[in-house]
Amino acid sequence: MSLEELYRYLNWRMNPADKRARDRFERIKEFFESISDGLPPHGGRILDICAGTGVAGVALAKATRAKLLTVLDARKDDLELASEWLKIADINPKLNLVQGDARETAKLVGEHDVAVLWGGYTMPHFDPPFDAVRLFANVASILSDDGVFIIEDMDRVYWILYRAGYKKFLIEGRRENYTIASMHEGYDFARGGTFKRGYYIIPPGFKKISDVDFHYWDLATQLAIGGVFFKEAELITQEEHGRKVGDILLFRKPRKKVAEEILASYSV
Numbered sequence: 089m090s091l092e093e094l095y096r097y098l099n100w101r102m103n104p105a106d107k108r109a110r111d112r113f114e115r116i117k118e119f120f121e122s123i124s125d126g127l128p129p130h131g132g133r134i135l136d137i138c139a140g141t142g143v144a145g146v147a148l149a150k151a152t153r154a155k156l157l158t159v160l161d162a163r164k165d166d167l168e169l170a171s172e173w174l175k176i177a178d179i180n181p182k183l184n185l186v187q188g189d190a191r192e193t194a195k196l197v198g199e200h201d202v203a204v205l206w207g208g209y210t211m212p213h214f215d216p217p218f219d220a221v222r223l224f225a226n227v228a229s230i231l232s233d234d235g236v237f238i239i240e241d242m243d244r245v246y247w248i249l250y251r252a253g254y255k256k257f258l259i260e261g262r263r264e265n266y267t268i269a270s271m272h273e274g275y276d277f278a279r280g281g282t283f284k285r286g287y288y289i290i291p292p293g294f295k296k297i298s299d300v301d302f303h304y305w306d307l308a309t310q311l312a313i314g315g316v317f318f319k320e321a322e323l324i325t326q327e328e329h330g331r332k333v334g335d336i337l338l339f340r341k342p343r344k345k346v347a348e349e350i351l352a353s354y355s356v
Contacts, residue, residue, distance in 0.1 A: 102141045102207075104172040113143050113173065116206070119332045120151035123324075126338075128234050131155050132201035134181075137190045137227070138162075138213075142170035144206030144240070150177040158184040158197050191219055193226035194351060203227045204238045211241050211310065212302040216280035220303075220313055225350040228317040228342035237318065237339040244304035254283075266290065276301065307335060314339040317347050 101109040124130070133156040136145025142159040149157045159170045167185045174183065188196045190205075191214075205211070205223075214220040227237050248254065256272040266289050274284035282301045289295045307323060315321045318339035325335050 102143045102166070102169075104141065104143075104169055104176055109143065110176065113147055113176065115332045116144055117147040117150055117177075119329060119336075120148045122329065122332075123338075124151050127152055127236055128201040128232065133199070134158065135193075135197060135200040135203040135227075135230070136160065137193060137203055137205045137223075138207070138210045139170070140166045140207070142167070142173050144204050146170065146173035146177050146179070148202065148204055148238075149174075149181050150179050152202070153179075154181045156184070156200075157181045158186060158200065160186040160188060160190065160193065160196060162187065162189060191222045191226065193223075194229045197230060199230055199232055200235065201232050202236045202238065203231060206238075206240045211239065211305050212244065213300075215276075215282050215301070215303050216309070216313070218279065220310075221350060222354060224313055224317045225347040225354075228347035229344055229351060231342045231344075233341065233344075235340075235342055237314070237342075239310065239337040239339075240334045241305065241307065241310065241337065242334050243307045245306035248304055260287070269294075270300075273299070279303070307337065310337055316343070317350075318342055 101112050103109050130153045132152060132154055134145055134149050134152070134154045135158045136142050137160050139145055139159040139161045145157050145159050148154070159167055161167050164187050167187060170183060170185060174180065186196050214223050231237065258270050260268040260270050268287065269290055270285045270287050272283065273286045276282045276284065279301070280303060282303045284299060284301050286296055287298045287300060289297055311321045311323060314337065319341040320339065322338040323335065324338065329336065
């Protein structure tokens with residue numbers, strides 16, 4: 089069982105052949121265009137982390153006329169679709185496809201000017217005491233001195249745990265021939281409060297396709313962790329940017345020495 093298999097069933101809106109994904113691409117591009125004046129000089133180097141097919145990275149490359157786009161993801165099949173997004177965007181930066189773990193970013197790529205972690209389903213995979221700290225440290229260590237790290241997310245403490253209420257059983261999506269459901273299957277205190285959920289395909293019966301550990305992040309905690317590794321941290325809410333995309337966390341000017349010290353402690 090793997091996340092790759094789960095994502096094949098969930099079929100999120102990132103396939104360039106899907107009109108809904110192309111509409112999403114346009115909204116992301118419009119948002120990046122609206123903040124492009126606050127990003128490093130155009131013609132820079134973009135890194136899309138946990139990129140899937142690279143929909144956000146290509147949108148950012150289009151908005152900033154990037155000369156280099158690196159797309160990093162654990163799933164090889166998704167990475168191979170990044171070139172299709174470049175055709176849709178009608179741009180031709182140098183494209184690097186990197187299959188690997190975001191927690192090892194510094195070992196996989198060189199220096200970049202802007203890093204993006206896009207999509208509200210991504211941060212829950214990173215627990216606070218281990219994974220998230222490593223993620224921020226890795227990104228800060230490979231950004232240029234005026235580099236920017238952009239995260240799209242939502243406040244899950246508010247929207248899921250408070251507004252909706254945590255569901256022990258939840259229908260996650262329906263397709264033509266099957267339904268995807270998830271069930272609560274445990275809680276890990278040591279990992280900073282992660283919920284273990286099992287994902288199942290029905291019908292016929294219940295076929296388990298994946299176990300997933302989630303941490304339901306609030307935005308303030310992400311800003312606090314990011315503030316350790318970057319000199320500037322900013323939140324742009326949906327209300328502020330016109331609801332084109334989710335809530336946006338912007339981190340500027342990496343504290344590279346701090347990041348390198350943290351990474352060194354993980355290698356001991």
